[in-house]
Amino acid sequence: MTEGAERPLRADARRNREKILKAAVQIFAVEGLDAHLERIAKEAGVGSATLYRNFPTREALVEAVYRNEVAQLCDAAPALLTTKPPFEALRAWTRLFMDYVTTKYGMIDALRAIAATGSNPYGNSREMIRSALGVLMDACVAAGTIRTDITPADIGAALEGIALTSASPEQRQQAERLLDLTLDGLKVCRTVE
CATH class of the missing domain: 1.10.357.10 (Tetracycline Repressor, domain 2)
Structure with a gap:
C-alpha cells in the first residue's frame, strides 16, 4: 500500500460508519448542530470511541x-x-x-x-x-x-x-x-x- 492511501474498512467498521452517518443526519435535522456527539453514538448503537475513531471532530462528522x-x-x-x-x-x-x-x-x-x-x-x-x-x-x-x-x-x-x-x-x-x-x-x- 502506498503512503497516504487509506486501507479499506472491514465490513463491521463500514457498517458502524454508515450507522453513525445515518444517526447524525437524523439528529442534526431535529436538534441542530449543537446535538451531543455522544447522543449520535448512542442512536447509532456504537460507543463514543467508535464515533471519534471515525470522526475525530464535529467538523469531520458534519x-x-x-x-x-x-x-x-x-x-x-x-x-x-x-x-x-x-x-x-x-x-x-x-x-x-x-x-x-x-x-x-x-x-x-x-x-x-x-x-x-x-x-x-x-x-x-x-x-x-x-x-x-x-x-x-x-x-x-x-x-x-x-x-x-x-x-x-x-x-x-x-x-x-x-x-x-x-x-x-x-x-x-x-x-x-x-x-x-x-x-x-x-x-x-x-x-x-
Whole structure:
C-alpha cells in the first residue's frame, strides 16, 4: 500500500460508519448542530470511541454527513432508472433532491464554518449533482418525454431556486407544486393534428 492511501474498512467498521452517518443526519435535522456527539453514538448503537475513531471532530462528522448525502442523492439517479420510466425517475429524484437540501440547510452554519477554515466541504458536489441530473435527463430525452433545449445546469438552477424558497418541512407542499410545475415545463409538447 502506498503512503497516504487509506486501507479499506472491514465490513463491521463500514457498517458502524454508515450507522453513525445515518444517526447524525437524523439528529442534526431535529436538534441542530449543537446535538451531543455522544447522543449520535448512542442512536447509532456504537460507543463514543467508535464515533471519534471515525470522526475525530464535529467538523469531520458534519463534512462526512454532507458528502454522504450528496453521494446517496447522486447514486439514486441510475437506481431510479432501473425501477421507473425515465420521467417518473426524474420526478422521484427531484423529491430526493428536496430531502437532501432540507438536510443540508440543517448543517449550513457548520458547513460555512468548515469552509471558513480553508477546507472545502462541498468539493465537487454541484458537478456530481448535475451529472446525476444529466443521466436522468438523457434517459428522458432518449424516451422522447422532455425537451432537448434544457441543460442539467438549467434544471439544477431551478431546483436550487425552489429549495431557496421552499426547503423547510412546513413548505414541502409548496415545493412539491413548484417541482411539478418545473417538470411539466420540461415535457415535450405534442400537437394533435
